[in-house]
Amino acid sequence: MAVPIPKRHEKTGEEVQKYINSLTKPQGSLGRLEELAVELSKMTGEVFPVISPPGVIIFAADHGIASEGISAYPQEVTVQMVRNFLNGGAAINVFSRSICAKMCVVDIGMTSDIEHEQLKVKKVRYGTANFFNENAMSRDEAMKALEAGYEQAAKMISGGVKCLIPGEMGIGNTTASSAVTAAISGVSVEKLVGVGTGIEKEKIKYKQRIIQQALEKRKPKADDPIDVLSKVGGLEIAAMAGAMLASAANRTPILVDGFIAATAALVAKQISNNVTDYMIMGHCSVEPGHKIIMDLLGKKPLLDLQMRLGEGSGAAVAFPILQSAVLMLKEMATFESAQISDRE
């Protein structure tokens, strides 16, 4: 079921690196902005990459595991926050407006329904089952969520979006993400689990125990991402993985958000290894598992603002850094055009 991902344009990258060295600044002095410009050129195949408008796509779903009391907030916050997204009042709305992003909210599996013309309803089921007691969903449902994510992202891209920011909303999804990441990577639950929405210290131990026991009962297969998703995953995690695959298949850079998005990135990589060629990590979340995934993917985050929100918020805040990289390429003068003496 691997999705074919095109190779990056290494030649264009080399050309752009040479061009960057001709711009009016000491060589290498724009540091990671220079690296980013080269990366974006390789991804898009363009000497002057276009990354605007960015597209924020938020997948919302509920989690049966929430009934184990592993979040600081009740399950109904998922649907309440989706209303907030649709009314423009959430953090991701604010940051999306500031980067002139196109935004799309998808119900991939909330436990209740909302009628709103801006909401895309692609509900696979009414929330996952509690994976402490039974598999979160069937393989077929995991595949359906993945495919719906793929389709929605592909639609945004064919509608003109040039950089994808996948986001999510789902109370309990730091628990599902920790379980998925532990299952795929083999990293211990103790190292991965964090406060999520802000549980107390002693509750973290409880959350770890629930995940550990669920993994022992469900036995997800590390080398089968659909098995992992169906046993301990989430519908929005599957959909985000699908969206990332669509983005990479269309040579569209993916700006990855926090721990949940990184978990989806890990799943996507299990499906098509070189999907990570099209990923840039926007920030480093407070969730300890986020840094662990980035190390596994061999990626460095752009920002570390001690954020732990999700929704795509950290990636949206990082987007202006990508814009700076692209504008540097497009608008800076060269030593020759500005008649400045180059290095000896």
Ligand SMILES: Cc1cc2ncn([C@H]3O[C@H](COP(=O)(O)O)[C@@H](O)[C@H]3O)c2cc1C
């Ligand atoms: C008001 C509110 C807005 C949010 N926006 C994103 N999340 C984030 O928190 C949830 C994951 O944390 P946990 O696993 O601890 O439940 C997800 O919905 C995530 O998107 C929110 C959480 C709350 C409470």
Ligand SMILES: O=C(O)c1cccnc1
């Ligand atoms: O990093 C994230 O994605 C995150 C962290 C805490 C809560 N929700 C999401």
